[in-house]
Amino acid sequence: MSLNQSASLLLTQLNEVIEQLTDHDYKSGIPILSGASIGQHIRHTLEFFICLMDGVNHDVINYDNRQHDKVIEEDRKIASSVIRSIQDFLDKNPADKALVLEANYQVEQDNTIAIPSSFLRELSYNIEHAIHHMALIKIGVRAIGDHITLSEHFGVATSTVRYQQQKV
DSSP states (O other): OOOHHHHHHHHHHHHHHHSSOOHHHHBBOOOGTTTTTTTHHHHHHHHHHHHHHHHHHTEEEEEOOOOOOOHHOOOOOHHHHHHHHHHHHHHHHOOOOEEEEEEOOOSSSSSOOOEEEEHHHHHHHHHHHHHHHHHHHHHHHHHHOOOOOOOOOTTTOOOHHHHHHHOO
């Protein structure tokens, strides 16, 4: 399985959750998530992929320039549509490509640095980032109730799944 396919599979898992949630469950704040909603975590995750898509077109990726699009975090249908567009992009862009990652780790000042990277390196980062947020989404889903079915390894890193399987 290619990295693109792995990312697409994670996005399918996210979409399966979106389809099971009510609009209220999707956009309501959850106390155990510090008041954040599942929709906010999904929007945040998807916007990293959107930044990657934009970066491929401009040879520069900057995750700080996310849109923080309220529509994605409040409308499940829009979020599902964004997932499909990201998956379509991943299906059509299997090759690696050199990119420059721009990042600013200073709060008080603009100190943007340029870091050589690549499409596959950033896609790998997006996969790990998505898994992290999926683990948080899992906590939120469990707080809502047990009527939502999650895939067996939802929000669990691939290396952890392999480790757990070796222990059996």
